Each structure stands twice: as C-alpha cells, then as structure tokens.
Amino acid sequence: MTEVGNRLAQCFQTVLPYTPAEEISKINVRELAEANSWATATLAAVIEEEFSIKADLDLLWELRTFEAIERYLGEQLHVD
Numbered sequence: 001m002t003e004v005g006n007r008l009a010q011c012f013q014t015v016l017p018y019t020p021a022e023e024i025s026k027i028n029v030r031e032l033a034e035a036n037s038w039a040t041a042t043l044a045a046v047i048e049e050e051f052s053i054k055a056d057l058d059l060l061w062e063l064r065t066f067e068a069i070e071r072y073l074g075e076q077l078h079v080d
Contacts, residue, residue, distance in 0.1 A: 001025075004079055005070045011046045012066070015039050025066045033061060051077065 001009065005025075012024045016039060019027070033040040040057060047055040047069075053076055063069045073079075 002070065002074065002079070004074045004077065005066075007050055008047070008066065008070050008073060011043065011050050014046050015043045027066055029060045029064050029069070033057070047073075053077075 009021070009024050012027060013019070013021065016024070016027070029040065029043075032043075040060065044055045044057050044060055047053075047060075051073055053073070059072075060069065063072055
C-alpha cells in the first residue's frame with residue numbers, strides 16, 4: 001500500500017475502529033453512508049484534516065471505494 005493509502009487507512013480506522021484492518025480497503029462509501037451517515041460525515045472531516053484538502057461528502061459519494069479515494073488523493077497531492 002502507498003503512503004497515501006496507509007494514511008487513508010488510518011482515517012478509516014479512526015472512524016471505524018472495530019473494522020478489521022484487512023476489511024478497510026473493501027469499504028464502499030455509498031454503503032457506509034446508507035448504513036451510518038454520521039460515520040461518513042466524520043470520515044470526510046478526518047480525511048480533510050489528515051490531507052489538508054476539501055473532502056466533502058459529495059466527493060466521497062462519487063468516488064465510492066477506498067482505491068478511488070486513494071487514487072484521487074494521490075493526484076491531489078501529486079504523489080505517485
């Protein structure tokens with residue numbers, strides 16, 4: 001996993017502490033939002049803080065998956 005991926009996984013783990021680490025990369029943000037909107041809003045805030053970017057709920061909803069969010073963050077931060 002990339003540095004961005006590791007940092008992103010920490011964000012997910014902070015918001016969802018009871019989710020096993022190996023399951024974090026399989027989380028679908030849309031499904032999370034339907035099950036727990038508070039966790040989704042908190043995840044957006046934690047990502048914003050960790051990466052110093054605007055990570056609104058619409059963005060997370062559009063990106064959906066951990067991999068897509070990781071790729072987006074890498075592009076925003078200009079990290080390969």
